[in-house]
Amino acid sequence: MLIKTLAENIAISEDFGCEHGLSLYIETKEHKILFDVGASELFLRNAEKLNVNIADVDFLIISHGHYDHGGGLKAFFNENTKASIFIHQLAFGKYYSVRPNGKVDYIGLDDKLKENKQIVFTSDIFLICDGLELFSNVIQKEAPLKSNNNLLMEQNGQKVQDTFAHEQNLIIEEDNKILLITGCAHNGIVNILEHFHLLKGRMPDYVIGGFHLSGGSANYETPERIDKIGKYLIETKTKYYTCHCTGIEPYKMLKSVMGDRVEYLAAGSEIII
Numbered sequence: 001m002l003i004k005t006l007a008e009n010i011a012i013s014e015d016f017g018c019e020h021g022l023s024l025y026i027e028t029k030e031h032k033i034l035f036d037v038g039a040s041e042l043f044l045r046n047a048e049k050l051n052v053n054i055a056d057v058d059f060l061i062i063s064h065g066h067y068d069h070g071g072g073l074k075a076f077f078n079e080n081t082k083a084s085i086f087i088h089q090l091a092f093g094k095y096y097s098v099r100p101n102g103k104v105d106y107i108g109l110d111d112k113l114k115e116n117k118q119i120v121f122t123s124d125i126f127l128i129c130d131g132l133e134l135f136s137n138v139i140q141k142e143a144p145l146k147s148n149n150n151l152l153m154e155q156n157g158q159k160v161q162d163t164f165a166h167e168q169n170l171i172i173e174e175d176n177k178i179l180l181i182t183g184c185a186h187n188g189i190v191n192i193l194e195h196f197h198l199l200k201g202r203m204p205d206y207v208i209g210g211f212h213l214s215g216g217s218a219n220y221e222t223p224e225r226i227d228k229i230g231k232y233l234i235e236t237k238t239k240y241y242t243c244h245c246t247g248i249e250p251y252k253m254l255k256s257v258m259g260d261r262v263e264y265l266a267a268g269s270e271i272i273i
Contacts, residue, residue: 001174001273002027003208006046007038007072008243008267016049016268017042021068022183022210022244024265025052028174031132034060034083035170035181037072044075046267054079059128062109063183063209064167065091068244070109077116086128087114088136089121090166094154104152104159122168125199136168138187138195146222147215147245148186162186171196171204178202179273182209184245190232203236206273208265213254214247226250230257239273241265 007023021038025047034057037043047054054076060083062070070091076083095108113119126134153162164186172179178200185192189211197203213221213229220226230253233240240262242251254262265271 001172001179003241003265003271003273004047004050004052005243005265005267005269006034006043006050006052007036008265010248010266012266012268016046018267019068021071022063023072024181024208025050025057026172026179026181028131028172031058031129032056033058033132033170033172034076036061036063036069036183037076039068039071041072041075043072044079050268050270055082057083059083059132060085061134061168061170061181062087062091063169064088064164064186065093065095065109066184067107067109069183073113074110077113077118081118083118084120084128085116085118086120086122086126086134086168088166088168089123093166095162095166096152096154096159098150098152107151126168131173133171133173134168135171135195135199136165138167138169138191139198140187140191141194142188142190145186145188145212146225147212147220150215151186169196171200177206177273178204179206179208180204182207182211184210184212186212190229193233193236193238203238206239206241208241208243210244211242211246211250213250214245220247220250223253226253227257230254230262234258234261241271
């Protein structure tokens with residue numbers, strides 16, 4: 001499998017743009033897949049530089065209903081009229097972030113786009129085709145992430161703590177290897193992996209995605225919790241590629257625990273697994 005990072009918080013060089021967002025291009029033997037579209041049209045510009053033709057994409061997965069993962073959706077529609085777009089049925093809800101100054105900003109998707117005929121709404125376990133599967137409704141065993149505290153959703157006219165029921169994860173199986181892709185892992189990377197194990201009876205060979213150990217500014221998970229997560233991850237025998245909302249400082253902490261079992265993906269990076 002070939003994976004190219006089209007949008008991420010930092011870039012491998014000045015040749016590529018970066019933003020607070022995530023977009024990954026995955027090429028399997030049979031399919032061309034886009035996982036998230038970042039916050040803007042940036043993924044298109046970086047795709048061109050990485051020789052990725054967005055019009056050729058077969059499937060687009062939007063991991064959850066936040067702008068930094070689905071903000072480029074309208075731009076995608078303008079470039080691709082054939083792909084099936086898999087979005088959780090709750091992803092077009094109203095979602096908000098409380099900023100450090102106390103201001104509450106809307107961070108959801110553009111509601112006007114939900115009528116597009118390319119969209120396929122998903123829930124729980126959803127089979128796209130052989131070797132491609134989505135799952136949500138993650139069982140919460142570990143405590144919620146501190147970095148989620150400023151994230152809200154609208155329910156019955158009130159703004160309440162987001163439950164992240166709108167978040168979904170992608171499983172890709174090829175050549176007896178399994179890749180798990182997360183967008184932000186708001187439900188907790190440990191909880192997601194435990195849920196994956198419940199579904200598959202094993203751990204994935206590879207995991208790619210954000211782990212949401214940083215909530216912006218200096219709002220990081222505690223070093224003790226990051227250390228605990230790192231020790232859990234290394235016991236899975238899985239290779240991890242992280243990015244976006246993991247945060248650079250938390251990544252460094254994970255790296256000190258996990259060594260070469262974890263790497264960082266920035267915009268413009270290409271890997272083969």
